[in-house]
Amino acid sequence: QAQLDESGGGLVQPGGSLRLSCAASGFTLDYYTIGWFRQAPGEEREGVSCVATYNSNTYYADSVKGRFTISRDNAKNTVYLQMNSLKPEDTAVYYCATSPLSAVCHQRLTAVGYEYWGQGTQVTVSS
Numbered sequence: 001q002a003q004l005d006e007s008g009g010g011l012v013q014p015g016g017s018l019r020l021s022c023a024a025s026g027f028t029l030d031y032y033t034i035g036w037f038r039q040a041p042g043e044e045r046e047g048v049s050c051v052a053t054y055n056s057n058t059y060y061a062d063s064v065k066g067r068f069t070i071s072r073d074n075a076k077n078t079v080y081l082q083m084n085s086l087k088p089e090d091t092a093v094y095y096c097a098t099s100p101l102s103a104v105c106h107q108r109l110t111a112v113g114y115e116y117w118g119q120g121t122q123v124t125v126s127s
Contacts, residue, residue, distance in 0.1 A: 094120060
């Protein structure tokens, strides 16, 4: 059974770093587009970043560009989101999601077309 497990969230001070992991089981992540999304309390879910299968194109939300980096480790069947220079406004539950299609990964970072979702991991940025 396909499953995604996020980990790596926690409490961090402004300016700090965290690395989120999205580990897949039951399928090979290399063949899938991966998206990272987040949802803060009272806010709509927003796309943070994605990496496409086939061509490995990556996209980032303007709010995280230059601070977050998405990467794959195919040997570990895991995708990472390295988050640096964290700000209080980055506080949210972060989710990873997958799709077999490259086309779902684009600059608009919508959730359309993603099939499997993880349970989420909480990131809190606060002093």
